[in-house]
Amino acid sequence: MTYTLTPGKALREVFGRVVTELADSDPRIVVVDGDVGSSSKGDMFEKAHPERYLQMGIAEQNMLSAAAGLATTGLIPYISTFTAFAVVRPLDQIRVSIAQTGANVKITPAYAGLFTGSTGMSHIILDDLSLMRTLPGMVVIAPADDMEAEAALRWSRDYDGPVYIRLIRDATDRLFPAPSFALGPVIPIREGKDVTIFSTSTQTPRTYAATQLLAERGIDAKLVHVPTIKPVDPDGIANAAAATGRAITVEEGTIHAGLGGVVAEVLGELHPTKLSRIGFQDIYPESGTNAALLDKYGLDAEGVARQVERLL
Amino acid sequence: MDIQALNETARKVRVSIIDAVYHAKVGHLGGPLSMTDFVTALYFNTLNIRPDEPCWPGRDRIVLSKGHSAIGLYAAMAHRGYFPLEELRTFDAINSRLQGHPEMTRLPGVDFSTGSLGQGISAAFGMALGARLQDLSFHTWAIVGDGECQEGQVWECAMAAARYELPNFTVIVDHNKLQQFGWLKGVADGKRLVHPPEFEGELVAKWTAFGWRVLEMDGHDMESILRAFDAALNPGGDQRPTVIIAHTVKGKGVSYMENDYRWHSLPITDELFEIAMRDLGEEVAP
Secondary structure: OOOOOEEEEEHHHHHHHHHHHHHHHOOOEEEEEOOOHHHHOHHHHHHHOHHHEEEOOOOHHHHHHHHHHHHHOOOEEEEEOOHHHHHOOOHHHHHHHHHOOOOOOEEOOOOOEOOOOOOOOOOOEOOHHHHHHOOOOOEEEOOOOHHHHHHHHHHHHHOOOOEEEOOOOOEEEEOOOOOOOOOOOOEEEEOOOOEEEEEOOOHHHHHHHHHHHHHHOOOOEEEEEOOEEEOOOHHHHHHHHHHHOEEEEEEEEEOOOOHHHHHHHHHHHHOOOEEEEEEEOOOOOOOOOHHHHHHHOOOOHHHHHHHHHHHO | OOHHHHHHHHHHHHHHHHHHHHHHOOOEOHHHHHHHHHHHHHHHHHOOOOOOOOOOOOOOEEEEOOHHHHHHHHHHHHHHOOOOHHHHHHOOOOOOOOOOOOOOOOOOOOOOOOOOOOHHHHHHHHHHHHHHHOOOOOOEEEEEEOOHHHOHHHHHHHHHHOOOOOOOEEEEEEEOOOOOOOEEOOOOOOOEEOOOOOOOOHHHHHHHHOOOEEEEEEOOOHHHHHHHHHHHHOOOOOOOOEEEEEEOOOOOOOOOOOOOHHHHEOOOOHHHHHHHHHHOOOOOOO
16 A cells, blocks of 8 residues: 555654543553653543542652552553653663563553653653563554554553553654554565665654655665564564565664664574664764754654665 | 460471571571561461462452562461472472562462562552552552662652552561661771661651651560551551551571571571571471
8 A cells, every 4th residue: 555644643642542532431541650741641641530540759660660569450550751761760660560570561651762852862762662672571562653553552451461652752744544553563664676674663654755755766665664573573574674685774763672673683583684774873862853853863754765875 | 366376377487487498508587587477477367368269359468578588478378378388498499489589470379579679569559559449448568678668669659659548558667677788887897887777766757757657566576566467457547558667686586697687698507407496496307
């Protein structure tokens, strides 16, 4: 099928709306907040279900372990905070209290990647996927847009176990025409013969735009979206790389152990293919507008197209 | 179970702790022995539990936040009938359900996996909060070490829990007044400061300031323990969570371990094993 990019909703707003809707008919759902409800859009849930909005204050380590305890009583906690303070600061709490117990906790913080409202490197988290995927038992999902995020959030309610869903603060382009998510399989977005590009999270719509620029410049790129970072789809990745014999990954995150790491591991074992990884190369980012950050780090459509051209 | 029977059961639990660690060649001792009396009181007197149905949804919850005292929990559970006493000798061995720190995914009856200090109390708080939200009637207990109270997460939890009405939540602080290694006080004389709260009354003052209902008990006097538990379970309209500061002796019951911080964990030699058994009034097989 052919995709058309349209303006989409911010994934944090999808979180607020969808988890609230789920809770309308499911009394097991609670939101556990680290005092950022007005930012994470947890406030939409608080308005509808104040008795199930559990404010933990600015204390994320307690928040993550307490969520695991709540889950043992049959509740399904969704975590509301900034990504940096949900997956890095309480990483040991996620490891011991949540992953090692298989707690039915959904880690759904709102500020992954560059779009954090000009906060700088303390808040910009680029290794969330890398960290979460090394935890045995953790499911790691990186939706491309609001449609896929909605479907992934709904899916997470019915999955019994810990799930991390990568959500973004600001509006990004919509790629998919309707909500759809299946755990595992990669999704072919565009066919092409010169190179296979793998992309994930809300970088995928920008990478899709880049493939259209590349087409104008004579490069016919195949694009594959990787919505599930864990469990990975090894055959899907290997087959997609085999189709062109040349692979590139593009992510708004560190290439170390992120999507670039996933694809390198899979191809190294199943189908050795020349691979290049576009993303953050062992550096910390900085403050700036979204557009300025994407431009500086080469992750807008033009930046990706230029990097791909240079690599081929 | 009357006081005399509880004391005798606690003695047997201590014997099992020493026996298991002696056979494992490694393991914590001081902490399991300091909490033995009140853990025995919980399992044999106070907790509403069904050992033959360890995951019964209505059971009271107990989380050993000071997870390194696991063998103390296991010994009480075994004597209470959760699993055969012989299994205690698998403690810490490969493929055992009795991991070095309690693991809920392996051993039914362990309500939460612990080991990373500070986390168990938060999980227990979540259980108590979950019970309140769903009108479930069970009580949740957490056992925290006094050294563990150096973890910031304990106080994150104390602050958050005090914001909710949780008369169904009781934390016991095993105040045995020793931690593993402590501070080198004076470089010249090489003396160590191994008391977790440095000041007299510090724990009571802190928990009170954090908005908790604070009780104290002699952690080796069954009557004192049962009185405190009764008070914890009958708050008389007080909606605050309860903390019981249990004044205990690290290594309680074994002459050479009592109040010696080095017995946080040390291997037991054959000779010391015999002394420990005699201290506990147990015949030692030749």
